[in-house]
Amino acid sequence: MLELISHLLHMLLSLFALSDQEHITPEHPLQHSIPGGVVILDAGNREQRPQATFRGKPVMLLPPNENRDQWKAVIGIPLSAKPGDHQALINGKTHTFTIKSHPYKEQRLTVKRKHVNLSEEALKRVRAEKKDMLAAFRNFEQTETWQPMAWPLKGILTSPFGLQRYFNGQKRNPHSGLDIAANTGTPIVAPSDGKVTLTGDFYFNGNTVFMDHGEGLISMFCHMDSIEVKEGDVLTAGDRLGTVGATGRVTGPHLHWTVSLNDARINPLLILSPHPGVVSKALLTSAAREDKATNGVVQTAVSAD
Numbered sequence: 001m002l003e004l005i006s007h008l009l010h011m012l013l014s015l016f017a018l019s020d021q022e023h024i025t026p027e028h029p030l031q032h033s034i035p036g037g038v039v040i041l042d043a044g045n046r047e048q049r050p051q052a053t054f055r056g057k058p059v060m061l062l063p064p065n066e067n068r069d070q071w072k073a074v075i076g077i078p079l080s081a082k083p084g085d086h087q088a089l090i091n092g093k094t095h096t097f098t099i100k101s102h103p104y105k106e107q108r109l110t111v112k113r114k115h116v117n118l119s120e121e122a123l124k125r126v127r128a129e130k131k132d133m134l135a136a137f138r139n140f141e142q143t144e145t146w147q148p149m150a151w152p153l154k155g156i157l158t159s160p161f162g163l164q165r166y167f168n169g170q171k172r173n174p175h176s177g178l179d180i181a182a183n184t185g186t187p188i189v190a191p192s193d194g195k196v197t198l199t200g201d202f203y204f205n206g207n208t209v210f211m212d213h214g215e216g217l218i219s220m221f222c223h224m225d226s227i228e229v230k231e232g233d234v235l236t237a238g239d240r241l242g243t244v245g246a247t248g249r250v251t252g253p254h255l256h257w258t259v260s261l262n263d264a265r266i267n268p269l270l271i272l273s274p275h276p277g278v279v280s281k282a283l284l285t286s287a288a289r290e291d292k293a294t295n296g297v298v299q300t301a302v303s304a305d
């Protein structure tokens with residue numbers, strides 16, 4: 001987390017440095033070689049799109065342009081990845097890179113028993129939903145573009161990415177997104193261009209929208225009060241998706257926002273735009289305060305995923 005905060009502060013500092021100049025749009029997501037991070041590899045300078053996979057899945061490819069003379073393979077690293085050497089395949093060749101360990105904090109939460117010890121019926125529902133959600137995370141549309149994202153709403157960051165979670169004392173999957181608390185009814189907007197690929201009311205995630213931004217970059221928005229889009233809608237950054245709510249397994253109204261790259265859930269902070277006003281100072285301060293003061297224990301407005 002400290003590293004991430006330093007990333008953010010770095011972004012903020014670069015804003016001041018740039019304030020009199022034209023904004024520089026980042027060319028690709030921030031590299032952070034840890035579980036839940038992003039690794040960027042050179043993928044050659046041929047005209048033809050390279051073949052690039054990680055763990056058998058296609059990865060984001062960005063073509064050469066005036067600022068880079070090579071294709072870039074942008075690889076999402078799952079939170080479950082072990083520190084050490086990992087391999088990607090680019091045009092049939094093995095590329096080895098190293099993932100560093102990262103001390104994500106623990107978080108202990110108390111939730112309703114029905115949300116930890118599931119009935120047979122609930123389990124059946126959860127399994128069916130998981131299938132649909134995994135399919136949405138595995139969509140891959142070749143667009144060869146990437147656009148930095150904006151925050152999907154203004155709110156308070158109540159739970160950072162990667163926390164190791166315990167629900168009523170039982171170890172569960174780590175927190176694979178950001179929780180941003182805001183009042184019920186607060187509008188949520190598309191953080192960048194993309195297509196709505198799945199909507200629904202899910203057991204844990206409540207009212208949920210999936211957006212496909214291309215090249216295997218997928219967003220998931222959970223616990224919404226209302227959904228204002230439908231599957232197949234093509235959206236521009238800033239278009240309304242719906243509103244903040246408290247549906248599904250939650251302790252209060254907030255947006256849970258997951259960002260996934262090649263089916264690996266990554267820290268959304270790595271794909272956020274550094275433009276002024278997008279990464280707000282208040283949000284940074286609240287994230288830093290959260291990290292320092294709570295030792296990972298957050299009682300309000302957080303979610304299950």
Ligand SMILES: [Zn+2]
Nearest residue numbers: 179256303305
């Ligand atoms: Zn969450």
